[in-house]
Amino acid sequence: MELFSMVGNLAACLTTISFLPQAIKTIKSKDTRQLSLPMYVLFVAGVALWIVYGLYVNSMPIIVGNVITLLLAGSILVVKIKSTFSAKRS
Amino acid sequence: MELFSMVGNLAACLTTISFLPQAIKTIKSKDTRQLSLPMYVLFVAGVALWIVYGLYVNSMPIIVGNVITLLLAGSILVVKIKSTFSAKRS
Numbered sequence: 611m612e613l614f615s616m617v618g619n620l621a622a623c624l625t626t627i628s629f630l631p632q633a634i635k636t637i638k639s640k641d642t643r644q645l646s647l648p649m650y651v652l653f654v655a656g657v658a659l660w661i662v663y664g665l666y667v668n669s670m671p672i673i674v675g676n677v678i679t680l681l682l683a684g685s686i687l688v689v690k691i692k693s694t695f696s697a698k699r700s
Numbered sequence: 701m702e703l704f705s706m707v708g709n710l711a712a713c714l715t716t717i718s719f720l721p722q723a724i725k726t727i728k729s730k731d732t733r734q735l736s737l738p739m740y741v742l743f744v745a746g747v748a749l750w751i752v753y754g755l756y757v758n759s760m761p762i763i764v765g766n767v768i769t770l771l772l773a774g775s776i777l778v779v780k781i782k783s784t785f786s787a788k789r790s
Contacts, residue, residue, distance in 0.1 A: 614756035621753055624746025632739035644734040649722035656714025663711055666704035 619671070626675045629682035642690040650687040657683060709761070716765045719772035732780040740777040747773060 611619075636642055657680045664672030701709075726732055747770045754762030 614753060617749055617756065618753040621746050621749035624742050624749065626746075628739045628742035628746060630739075631742075632736035635736045635739075636734070639734065641734050644726070644729065644731050646722040646725045649718045649720075649725075652714050652718035652721075656711050656716075656718060659707055659711035659714065663704060663708040666707065 622671060622675045626679050626682075629679060629686070633682045633685050636686045636689050640689060640693060642686075642693045645686065645690050647690055647694060650683060650690055654680065654683050654687050712761060712765045716769050716772075719769060719776070723772045723775050726776045726779050730779060730783060732776075732783045735776065735780050737780055737784060740773060740780055744770065744773050744777050 636645065657676050660676040661673055661680065664670075664676060726735065747766050750766040751763055751770065754760075754766060
């Protein structure tokens with residue numbers, strides 16, 4: 611594999627797995643007050659479009675990386691939405 | 701512009717600007733307890749490598765998008781590191 615491909619793959623791995631510690635922290639604590647709702651809405655929408663783009667250009671790394679990111683960032687978004695609604699109700 | 705290029709550009713815009721509301725929230729509140737330090741360390745490192753990759757393949761959209769993301773996510777990381785150290789000291 612060429613050096614620039616390795617750099618690209620490492621970059622993709624890091625930005626994808628970075629959401630794992632945040633997802634674990636958020637799911638455990640259920641405390642999302644300092645997490646920005648607009649950030650996770652925009653980010654999850656963007657990642658979903660990256661998957662559509664990956665399907666268009668038939669790129670498995672784009673599809674796989676973004677499906678993993680979608681699951682991680684999506685789980686954070688779900689906890690954020692739940693806690694936002696329950697805070698408004700109480 | 702072809703449809704798949706538009707989808708890719710929109711995806712890149714969304715995932716880039718998504719960090720703006722989080723950066724504003726974090727810089728204003730200085731409260732980063734629910735933000736994961738490993739997430740921002742891994743993410744900023746990954747984004748920095750994306751810039752290196754963009755320079756290798758000479759792709760201005762990859763470079764510009766990731767420089768903006770680096771500034772936004774980097775500013776969140778700086779606030780997180782500062783608050784982590786000041787919390788340990790007190």
